[in-house]
Amino acid sequence: MKIKTLVLLGALALGLAGAPASAKTFRYAFQGDLNALDPYTLNESFTLGALGNVYEGLTKRDKDLKIIPGLAESWEIVDPLRWRFHLRKGVKFHNGEDFTADDVIFSTERMRSPGSQLTSRAPADMKAVKVDDYTVDFVLTTPNPILHYEWDTWYMMSKKWAEANGAVQAQMSSATSLNSFALKSNGTGPFIIVSHEPGVKTVYKPNPNWWGKVEHNLDEVTFQTIKSDATRVAALLSGDIDMMDPVPVQDVDRVKASPNVMALIGPELRTIFLNMDSFRDELLYSNVKGKNPFKDVRVRKAFYQAIDIEAIHSKVMRGMSVNSAILISPLLYARAGEFKRWPYDVAAAKKLMAEAGYPNGFEVEMDCPNDRYVNDEGICQAVAQMLARIDVKVKLNAQPKAKYFQKVLATSKYDSSFSLLGWTPGSFDSWNVIANIIGCRDADGKGAAFNLGGYCNPKIDELNKAILVETDTNKRDDMIAEAFRICHEEAGIIPLHQQSLIWGVSKKVQIVQRADNQILFYWVKME
Amino acid sequence: MLAFAIRRLFEAAFVMVTVALIAFVVFRFVGDPINQIVGQDTSIEDRLKLREELGLNDPIPVQFGRFLANAARFDFGISYQMKQPVTAIIAERFPATLELALAAAIFAVALGIPMGVYTGIHRDSWLSKIFLTVSLIGVSLPTFLIGILLIYVFSVWLGVLPSFGRGDVVRIGVWRTGLLTTSGLKALIMPAVTLGLFQMTLVTRLVRSEMLEVLRTDYIKFARARGLPERAINFGHALKNTLVPVITVIGLQLGAVIAFAIITETVFQWPGMGLMFIQAVQNADIPVMAAYLMLVAFLFVFINFVVDLVYVRVDPRIRILARPL
Numbered sequence: 001m002k003i004k005t006l007v008l009l010g011a012l013a014l015g016l017a018g019a020p021a022s023a024k025t026f027r028y029a030f031q032g033d034l035n036a037l038d039p040y041t042l043n044e045s046f047t048l049g050a051l052g053n054v055y056e057g058l059t060k061r062d063k064d065l066k067i068i069p070g071l072a073e074s075w076e077i078v079d080p081l082r083w084r085f086h087l088r089k090g091v092k093f094h095n096g097e098d099f100t101a102d103d104v105i106f107s108t109e110r111m112r113s114p115g116s117q118l119t120s121r122a123p124a125d126m127k128a129v130k131v132d133d134y135t136v137d138f139v140l141t142t143p144n145p146i147l148h149y150e151w152d153t154w155y156m157m158s159k160k161w162a163e164a165n166g167a168v169q170a171q172m173s174s175a176t177s178l179n180s181f182a183l184k185s186n187g188t189g190p191f192i193i194v195s196h197e198p199g200v201k202t203v204y205k206p207n208p209n210w211w212g213k214v215e216h217n218l219d220e221v222t223f224q225t226i227k228s229d230a231t232r233v234a235a236l237l238s239g240d241i242d243m244m245d246p247v248p249v250q251d252v253d254r255v256k257a258s259p260n261v262m263a264l265i266g267p268e269l270r271t272i273f274l275n276m277d278s279f280r281d282e283l284l285y286s287n288v289k290g291k292n293p294f295k296d297v298r299v300r301k302a303f304y305q306a307i308d309i310e311a312i313h314s315k316v317m318r319g320m321s322v323n324s325a326i327l328i329s330p331l332l333y334a335r336a337g338e339f340k341r342w343p344y345d346v347a348a349a350k351k352l353m354a355e356a357g358y359p360n361g362f363e364v365e366m367d368c369p370n371d372r373y374v375n376d377e378g379i380c381q382a383v384a385q386m387l388a389r390i391d392v393k394v395k396l397n398a399q400p401k402a403k404y405f406q407k408v409l410a411t412s413k414y415d416s417s418f419s420l421l422g423w424t425p426g427s428f429d430s431w432n433v434i435a436n437i438i439g440c441r442d443a444d445g446k447g448a449a450f451n452l453g454g455y456c457n458p459k460i461d462e463l464n465k466a467i468l469v470e471t472d473t474n475k476r477d478d479m480i481a482e483a484f485r486i487c488h489e490e491a492g493i494i495p496l497h498q499q500s501l502i503w504g505v506s507k508k509v510q511i512v513q514r515a516d517n518q519i520l521f522y523w524v525k526m527e
Numbered sequence: 528m529l530a531f532a533i534r535r536l537f538e539a540a541f542v543m544v545t546v547a548l549i550a551f552v553v554f555r556f557v558g559d560p561i562n563q564i565v566g567q568d569t570s571i572e573d574r575l576k577l578r579e580e581l582g583l584n585d586p587i588p589v590q591f592g593r594f595l596a597n598a599a600r601f602d603f604g605i606s607y608q609m610k611q612p613v614t615a616i617i618a619e620r621f622p623a624t625l626e627l628a629l630a631a632a633i634f635a636v637a638l639g640i641p642m643g644v645y646t647g648i649h650r651d652s653w654l655s656k657i658f659l660t661v662s663l664i665g666v667s668l669p670t671f672l673i674g675i676l677l678i679y680v681f682s683v684w685l686g687v688l689p690s691f692g693r694g695d696v697v698r699i700g701v702w703r704t705g706l707l708t709t710s711g712l713k714a715l716i717m718p719a720v721t722l723g724l725f726q727m728t729l730v731t732r733l734v735r736s737e738m739l740e741v742l743r744t745d746y747i748k749f750a751r752a753r754g755l756p757e758r759a760i761n762f763g764h765a766l767k768n769t770l771v772p773v774i775t776v777i778g779l780q781l782g783a784v785i786a787f788a789i790i791t792e793t794v795f796q797w798p799g800m801g802l803m804f805i806q807a808v809q810n811a812d813i814p815v816m817a818a819y820l821m822l823v824a825f826l827f828v829f830i831n832f833v834v835d836l837v838y839v840r841v842d843p844r845i846r847i848l849a850r851p852l
Contacts, residue, residue: 033806036610043566120568171610172580182610197619198609199806200693200798226691226796227805230675235690238682371809402558402811409562410571411578426568436568445571 024219026509026524028243029226029235033199036182039155040110040170043117043426048153049518050223053204054094055155055187058085058104059148063512063523065331065428067148071099071156071188080143080471087134091211093158094185094192101130106159115172120426121154122147145471149427161186190214190522191221199225204521216524236261236504242526243509245519247502249318249375255504264503266513267322269329270424272373274383274494276300277417279443279454285365285395285417293362294417294453300491301342302352306390307383308344309496316378320500326484327423327437329498331515333430335481339488341495349390361391367419368396369404374499380420394418408452410445419452422499428516430480431467438487439464455492535835539828546824547598550817551591560607560811581607594817603818608810613818617800621822622702623693624792624799628785630715631723636777639727640766643734647742648761659735662728674721674794681717689714691796714795722791726780733776737769771838778834786823 032046039051060070072085091099108128111118126147127139138147162168167181185193190212191204204221206214224241226232229248235241237258247255247263255263276294277283283292293299309323322330323341330336353361368380377398384394399407408416425432439448440456447461463483470476487493501517512523560583561574578584582593597604603613642662646655665673682690694710696703705711741747742765750760789801796802800819807815 033608035608038610041610043568117566117569119573120570197798198611198616199803224692224796227802228793228796231678231691231794231796234675234678234683238678238686238690240682240690400558400809402560402563402809403556404558405562406559409574411559411561411574424567426566432568449571450567 024217024526026218026221026243026521026526027224027241028221028245028519028521029224029232029241030245030519031225031227031229031232033225034196034202034223035198036171037185037193037196038167038171038182039157039185039187040113040116040118041182043120045424045517046519049516049520050202051155051185051187052153052189052518053191053221053521054185054189054193055157056189057152057154057156058087059151061152061514061516063514065515067152070152075148078137081140083138083140083147084131085136085138087136088211089134091188092209093161093188094207095158095161097158097160099156099158099188100133101136102133103156103159104128104136105130106162107154107156110157110162110168110170111154113169115170117170118154121150143469143471145469145473145476146427146429146431149429155187158186190216214522216522217526218521218524221521221524233504236506239506242506243511243519244504245501245517246374247504249320249502252318252320252502259507261504261506264501264505264511264513265320266501267329267331267515268424268499268501268517269332269428269515270373270422271324271327271329271498272376272379272420272422272496273327273437274303274496275416275419275421275451275453276303276455276494277414277453278492279414279441279456283364283417284415287363288358293356293358296356297490298352298356299358300494302349302356302390303387303392304342304491304494305345305349305352306392307386307494307496309341310344311386312379312382313497316375316382317497317499320374320502321497322500323497324495326488327493327495328425328430328433328484329515332425332428333480335477338481339484342488342491346389353390353392358391361393363393363395364418365395365397365416367404367408367416368398369401369420370398372401372404373420373422376420376422379496383420410441410449413443414445414452414454416452421450421452423450424516430484431464434460434464434467434480434483438483438493451493453493455487455490457486457490457492460486531835532832535832539825539832542828543821543824544595546820547595547817548591550820551587551594554813554816555587557808557813557816558811560813563810563812564607598817598821603821604814606807606815607812608806608815609812613814616803616815617818617822618701619703620798620800620803622704623797624785624788624801626704626706627715627718627722627788627791627797627799628781630719631726631784631788632777632781634719634723635726635730635780639730640734640773642727643731644738644761644766646731647735647738647765650739658731662731665724665728670721670725670790671794673724674717674791677717677721678794688717693798718791718795718797721794722784722788726777726784729776729780730773733773734766734769737772738765741765741768774837775834778830778837782827782830785826 030046034047034050039055056070058070058072059067062068071088071091073088075083075085078084087101093099105128111121123140123144125141129137129139131137165181171182183196190207190210192207194203194205196202202223206218226235232244233251236244252263255261278294280292282290313321313323325339325341326336366380366384368377370377380396380398384396387394406412408419423437436448436450438460440461441447441449441451441454460483463479467476467479501513503513505511508527510525561578565574582590601614606613606616609616642658646658649655678690681688692714693705694714695708696705696711697707705715747760747765750764788799789805792799792801793805804819
């Protein structure tokens with residue numbers, strides 16, 4: 001009896017297979033979840049991108065990442081310490097309320113509330129002052145030429161609505177009770193979230209009252225998480241979804257071979273690089289005692305020149321990377337082209353090692369994440385093998401990101417001698433890299449906290465301070481170039497590459513792939 | 528009977544506390560949740576402050592005590608990642624896993640027992656050989672591979688079944704079921720087969736060997752000699768007597784199927800607890816991990832308890848022995 005029922009059910013199910021989804025529904029999938037909808041609780045590009053379809057900042061970024069007006073129609077620098085923003089009139093939140101200066105002031109306060117992860121969006125001593133309903137002044141204590149660089153992802157929220165929903169502060173990570181707000185949204189953007197089940201499915205509908213010019217032709221958008229790489233690829237190939245991110249490097253050829261889908265490949269902003277501990281007097285994980293070989297520029301340069309970046313590009317990354325000579329993407333720094341990598345040259349590297357007093361090399365342990373960046377463990381294995389050619393014996397310690405970051409960051413006093421890290425400057429500006437990655441730090445992480453190796457040149461620190469307040473673009477770019485040049489000359493940190501973005505997209509879909517990896521469907525057109 | 532139940536209850540409590548303790552010791556090695564909560568640009572001071580606020584700097588016994596006290600009130604805290612109460616997340620995810628596990632178990636039993644009986648009776652027929660070979664493949668291939676294989680055949684190639692997810696669900700009270708919609712049932716087929724294949728093989732082989740054993744016994748010979756029809760002998764007498772070990776195994780395997788649906792759920796992006804757990808491990812989301820492990824421990828304890836009770840019903844000898852001597 002039971003068997004009969006099962007067979008019947010199965011037959012029924014099979015018979016009804018193959019009903020197509022409605023024509024203008026854009027279905028996309030990502031490897032990670034969209035969790036809380038509070039736009040201030042997670043500073044991470046996928047989440048900010050997903051919410052960027054629903055919420056808007058004072059500024060926006062266009063298809064090439066150029067800053068364009070958003071909820072502010074225009075702005076001017078009245079004097080170096082006062083920026084004036086003129087708000088767009090007639091903008092309404094999804095619940096019908098008008099967007100006004102009060103919402104900007106409120107969003108400034110909320111951005112600084114204890115649970116917010118966006119506090120770095122503006123200087124802590126910046127004041128927001130309402131001039132009239134559609135004009136806001138931001139008053140600074142020191143000049144800041146890049147004040148508004150990250151404001152495209154600092155989304156404006158409705159004051160009234162937040163107050164009515166108990167969402168005046170961002171959800172605290174340590175809270176023991178739930179902010180009911182975490183699963184609701186009320187933005188001004190081109191799409192409205194209709195339903196949201198974290199980790200399962202999110203449905204969006206176009207906002208009929210949006211202020212901007214509609215560039216998409218969608219009736220509905222659904223987002224689903226698909227964690228497993230192989231399943232995500234299969235879902236795309238079978239037509240169950242129209243777009244997915246990322247395509248695993250090893251599946252790119254299969255996606256390309258399919259008649260219905262394509263692989264959209266473009267440069268990503270994140271730079272991958274190697275840190276050597278040149279801070280301590282003796283390395284924690286090495287057989288060299290009493291001194292630190294990485295303090296010697298010759299050893300660092302030998303490491304640099306021993307790395308065959310072309311082999312990493314073609315073998316490990318299968319061509320899906322752009323080799324880099326500096327620690328920022330060329331898309332974010334116009335003068336990146338002036339820099340050339342130290343050439344791959346094993347003989348020169350060996351000579352440098354001998355000069356530095358290590359003709360027979362030494363042993364060092366390398367820390368590496370294995371689930372954070374594209375083929376991160378593979379890159380580390382390749383580096384270890386390449387260094388063996390100059391007799392450096394690398395003991396590789398590859399771990400999941402939760403373990404890896406616990407070990408290498410300041411919170412554990414940089415408990416590592418040699419490690420791999422990736423960094424995207426949140427502001428899309430070089431200063432962020434200099435201030436976080438290249439500048440000096442102390443043993444506890446005061447200063448450039450993510451300079452894991454503690455490489456330090458006081459000249460870079462001086463430039464760091466000067467760049468921050470320099471408002472003349474040319475002078476500023478010169479100083480940035482100088483800082484990058486010093487780090488390059490001294491091989492303080494070894495840059496490797498920018499990994500590629502690889503999206504799998506149905507041939508029915510036209511989509512804009514922005515280098516910051518935000519999936520913005522207000523630019524999607526479907527056949 | 529009552530004394531038996533009470534004794535079991537104490538054992539259960541002991542098992543649960545032990546699991547919680549082991550889990551807490553293990554959590555020290557899963558890594559730091561802080562870096563998964565904060566953004567890249569969050570300062571070191573803020574990270575340290577958050578650690579303090581989450582109570583991660585307290586000694587393990589203090590953390591453990593706090594966890595036990597809260598768990599006793601069914602409060603498992605708020606997920607670091609999802610910013611929702613863990614109990615709510617589990618309530619949301621549990622139906623998906625249970626439906627999948629039951630479908631897999633029904634598949635395993637409904638196919639496994641007849642196949643086991645058949646191969647037990649007709650030892651040398653070619654059909655038996657096919658059954659046994661196929662079932663051997665079922666155990667030797669890893670779940671992950673079977674899942675991907677099915678997806679490529681039925682979704683990518685034939686295009687008849689959805690490649691991932693649970694389809695549309697219907698909410699009945701707190702329970703969200705996928706069993707009432709066509710897309711839900713279609714989505715259930717491949718995950719259930721993938722998850723149940725191993726259990727089906729196990730049941731087939733178990734029933735077969737038990738049948739071979741029983742068919743050799745004297746009472747079967749006497750039944751034959753009495754001229755009872757084959758059907759009555761095979762099913763009424765032989766099969767019934769093979770069922771005690773089969774029930775034990777099915778019971779324990781049901782626990783295993785619920786608890787370890789992790790791989791199947793990941794392959795099919797089935798929104799159940801296994802998927803939730805994998806995500807939690809990667810992000811060191813301790814509240815979710817703790818609650819999940821406790822739930823799994825509870826399930827095993829509970830299923831074992833039920834199996835013991837069922838034994839007593841099926842096998843009268845146990846009932847007699849269970850009486851105080």
